[in-house]
Amino acid sequence: MKLNQLAWRNIWRRKRRTLITAFSIGFGVMLSVTFTGSGDYTYTQMIDMGASMGMGHVTVEPLDYQLKPTLDKRLSETDTLRQQIFALDGVVDATVRITGQAMFASARKSIGGAFIAVDPAFEKPDNNLLLRSLVEGEMFAEKDGRGIVIGSKLAEKLHVKIGKKVVYTTTDAHGEIVSNIARITGLFLTGIDMVDGNMALLPIASVQKTLGYAADEASVIAVIISDQRHAEAMRDSIAALPQAKNAAVLTWKKAQPDLAGVIAFDKAGNYISQFLVGLLIAVGILNTMLMSVLERNREFGVMMAVGMSPGTLFRLVMVESFWLAVVGLILGIIITAPWYYYLYYTGIDLSGTFGSDFSYGGVLVDPVFKARLFRESIIAILAGVFLLALLAGLYPAWRAGRVPPIESLKTI
Amino acid sequence: MKMLLCLLALFLTSPCLATEDNTLKERTRDILNKVDDLWRGESSYAVVSMQVKTEHYSRNMRMEGWSKGKEKTLFRVLEPLREKGTMTLKSDNHIFTYLPKTDRTIRLTSGMMMGSWMGSHLTNDDLVKEARLEEDYDAEISFEGMRDNQQIIEFTLTPKADAPVVWGKLSLIILADGYTPLVEMYYDEDMALARTFIFSGMKMLGGRERPAILRVTPADKPDEFTEFIYEKLELNIPLSDAMFSKASLKNR
Numbered sequence: 001m002k003l004n005q006l007a008w009r010n011i012w013r014r015k016r017r018t019l020i021t022a023f024s025i026g027f028g029v030m031l032s033v034t035f036t037g038s039g040d041y042t043y044t045q046m047i048d049m050g051a052s053m054g055m056g057h058v059t060v061e062p063l064d065y066q067l068k069p070t071l072d073k074r075l076s077e078t079d080t081l082r083q084q085i086f087a088l089d090g091v092v093d094a095t096v097r098i099t100g101q102a103m104f105a106s107a108r109k110s111i112g113g114a115f116i117a118v119d120p121a122f123e124k125p126d127n128n129l130l131l132r133s134l135v136e137g138e139m140f141a142e143k144d145g146r147g148i149v150i151g152s153k154l155a156e157k158l159h160v161k162i163g164k165k166v167v168y169t170t171t172d173a174h175g176e177i178v179s180n181i182a183r184i185t186g187l188f189l190t191g192i193d194m195v196d197g198n199m200a201l202l203p204i205a206s207v208q209k210t211l212g213y214a215a216d217e218a219s220v221i222a223v224i225i226s227d228q229r230h231a232e233a234m235r236d237s238i239a240a241l242p243q244a245k246n247a248a249v250l251t252w253k254k255a256q257p258d259l260a261g262v263i264a265f266d267k268a269g270n271y272i273s274q275f276l277v278g279l280l281i282a283v284g285i286l287n288t289m290l291m292s293v294l295e296r297n298r299e300f301g302v303m304m305a306v307g308m309s310p311g312t313l314f315r316l317v318m319v320e321s322f323w324l325a326v327v328g329l330i331l332g333i334i335i336t337a338p339w340y341y342y343l344y345y346t347g348i349d350l351s352g353t354f355g356s357d358f359s360y361g362g363v364l365v366d367p368v369f370k371a372r373l374f375r376e377s378i379i380a381i382l383a384g385v386f387l388l389a390l391l392a393g394l395y396p397a398w399r400a401g402r403v404p405p406i407e408s409l410k411t412i
Numbered sequence: 413m414k415m416l417l418c419l420l421a422l423f424l425t426s427p428c429l430a431t432e433d434n435t436l437k438e439r440t441r442d443i444l445n446k447v448d449d450l451w452r453g454e455s456s457y458a459v460v461s462m463q464v465k466t467e468h469y470s471r472n473m474r475m476e477g478w479s480k481g482k483e484k485t486l487f488r489v490l491e492p493l494r495e496k497g498t499m500t501l502k503s504d505n506h507i508f509t510y511l512p513k514t515d516r517t518i519r520l521t522s523g524m525m526m527g528s529w530m531g532s533h534l535t536n537d538d539l540v541k542e543a544r545l546e547e548d549y550d551a552e553i554s555f556e557g558m559r560d561n562q563q564i565i566e567f568t569l570t571p572k573a574d575a576p577v578v579w580g581k582l583s584l585i586i587l588a589d590g591y592t593p594l595v596e597m598y599y600d601e602d603m604a605l606a607r608t609f610i611f612s613g614m615k616m617l618g619g620r621e622r623p624a625i626l627r628v629t630p631a632d633k634p635d636e637f638t639e640f641i642y643e644k645l646e647l648n649i650p651l652s653d654a655m656f657s658k659a660s661l662k663n664r
Contacts, residue, residue, distance in 0.1 A: 107601060
């Protein structure tokens with residue numbers, strides 16, 4: 001029908017108004033892309049970072065370990081389970097670890113902290129944040145040696161340097177107090193005070209011996225996956241493995257509830273501000289459309305007088321809204337593209353406002369404001385803005401259909 | 413023939429060297445055990461007052477203690493009144509604390525082992541490890557003779573390679589006559605002094621002259637100290653094993 005053409009011509013009868021409205025839609029797209037994009041980027045980065053801090057995106061651990069992480073609870077036959085998990089689609093890495101609390105002591109001081117016992121053969125800088133942050137020395141090479149890699153803040157507090165002795169004391173599988181010595185081979189500095197002042201990496205076989213574990217017993221299998229958003233699906237497929245039936249399988253949301261909480265909170269704030277921006281844009285569109293309907297009262301009256309039905313008029317105005325939305329989106333894409341490109345590759349450096357501790361919710365955050373959109377987010381933004389424009393057109397369209405022909409013809 | 417003689421000589425001297433080495437070791441162990449038994453004996457009962465002075469607080473305490481063998485020790489606070497009845501039981505590797513006010517017995521966890529024992533400069537871990545010196549260290553006599561007008565013996569205790577101890581070495585100086593300890597020094601791994609135990613105040617205790625005062629001074633805080641003063645000591649008295657059980661803490 002001619003309705004499309006008519007509507008298209010109608011919106012361009014007032015070029016300036018249409019353009020201003022289109023720009024406000026475009027601006028909405030830009031804001032939404034900025035918010036959502038930085039969220040997508042930052043959350044993914046935080047989650048991946050959190051995963052590399054020891055527990056992975058998906059954690060396999062003994063039942064009830066989450067509630068009471070004592071070292072008498074342990075997984076058995078971890079090697080077979082690890083191989084089975086590693087064979088799953090989407091798994092980048094699976095590492096067997098023992099996590100626990102320990103007291104670290106030097107001749108000068110003793111400090112409570114936590115350890116992650118690892119097999120150096122499986123630990124790489126990209127699956128272990130602590131190794132990525134080594135500032136001095138190196139990772140120990142043997143899994144049954146006496147090496148230890150500790151946080152540089154912890155080393156400072158203990159007054160120890162590389163090559164020095166540290167005694168760690170912990171509670172073994174039977175509840176007995178056990179201690180062993182280790183010599184520092186490396187120091188790490190992540191920038192998170194909680195980690196630098198508390199954590200240490202120990203060789204897994206030595207720890208197993210100290211704790212009275214068998215060689216294939218451990219407390220955690222940390223699974224790193226290629227896309228953090230598939231953590232739930234991965235959890236289900238790992239839990240379905242027959243080997244894993246006596247273990248608890250958790251996603252990072254359960255294993256790192258503080259991180260999940262921070263992200264959920266931030267997301268909620270993000271949604272609220274996006275909603276407010278959307279509301280403003282919708283009111284803008286509503287205003288424009290209502291104006292254009294009200295000023296065309298006489299015109300609509302004539303159209304009705306010559307036989308156009310109220311329904312057709314309603315549709316006419318809706319199509320006008322549609323075109324306005326399309327123009328707005330195209331404009332939005334044009335103005336957002338360079339901005340997004342800039343945020344994607346360069347970003348805005350906020351390190352000045354952060355101070356020296358770049359952590360949030362217990363994980364390290366990149367102090368550069370960057371944006372990365374997921375494909376779903378792009379679709380959601382475009383569809384959302386489009387829908388908003390159509391919704392805002394509903395009331396003006398309804399008004400247009402209700403114009404009384406005779407009265408409107410009487411007025412000028 | 414010459415060869416044979418050589419071999420013979422070798423055979424004769426080597427076991428001889430070995431026994432000499434062994435006797436030296438035995439002697440070292442013997443003396444150290446004697447030093448150790450000075451306050452302990454087979455079993456013991458003692459009344460000790462403890463004075464702690466730190467930068468932030470000072471406290472005085474009187475307590476009585478029993479011990480049986482090396483592995484069992486029980487302390488009960490007598491003064492101040494506020495803490496009267498608080499008990500510490502050390503049995504093998506475990507330490508229990510009993511608080512009469514709440515009627516609770518707490519077994520110290522690994523995290524509490526390095527904590528200070530009753531606010532003093534000793535840790536709970538010191539109480540446990542003290543009895544294991546022989547297990548964790550290689551002892552040797554590093555000096556024997558006159559020093560500062562006293563006939564002394566100096567022992568150097570080096571931790572065994574895999575012993576879970578934080579110290580670099582221990583040095584213990586005793587009087588050659590009567591094996592009375594004078595000083596015990598703890599060094600860190602850089603062989604810098606970490607803390608000093610000084611024994612003094614010879615007094616008649618449990619039937620013979622023994623040093624009655626033990627003063628612990630951390631090297632990095634020379635103004636602080638913990639002092640133990642023996643008021644009474646009875647050795648080799650009959651004590652039952654049941655006394656050193658967790659259950660007996662509540663009944664006392």
